[in-house]
Amino acid sequence: MQRVVRYTLSPDGRRIETATVLERGLTVVNQPTTGTIVGTRFYYIANSQYGRLGESGTLERPTGAPARTAVRVIDLRW
Numbered sequence: 001m002q003r004v005v006r007y008t009l010s011p012d013g014r015r016i017e018t019a020t021v022l023e024r025g026l027t028v029v030n031q032p033t034t035g036t037i038v039g040t041r042f043y044y045i046a047n048s049q050y051g052r053l054g055e056s057g058t059l060e061r062p063t064g065a066p067a068r069t070a071v072r073v074i075d076l077r078w
Contacts, residue, residue, distance in 0.1 A: 002025075002029045004035075004072075007019050030046070040075060045070075046071060
C-alpha cells in the first residue's frame with residue numbers, strides 16, 4: 001500500500017490511538033520513507049527507490065525511464 005499515514009499515539013507512547021491517511025493513490029508515491037515536520041508542513045521522500053536496493057547493498061540500474069527522487073509536501077493545518 002503506497003500511502004502516507006499519520007498515527008496518533010497514546011500519552012504513554014505504547015499504543016496507536018488513531019490513524020489518518022494523508023495521501024494515497026498517487027503515482028509518484030512509491031515506497032515513501034523519511035520525512036520531517038517544519039512548522040505545519042510535512043516533507044517526505046515520496047519514491048525512495050528502496051526496491052532497487054540489491055542484495056549486495058548497492059542500487060541496481062533502473063529499468064525504463066531514468067529514476068528520479070520525488071519530495072512531497074503536505075500541509076498539516078487541516
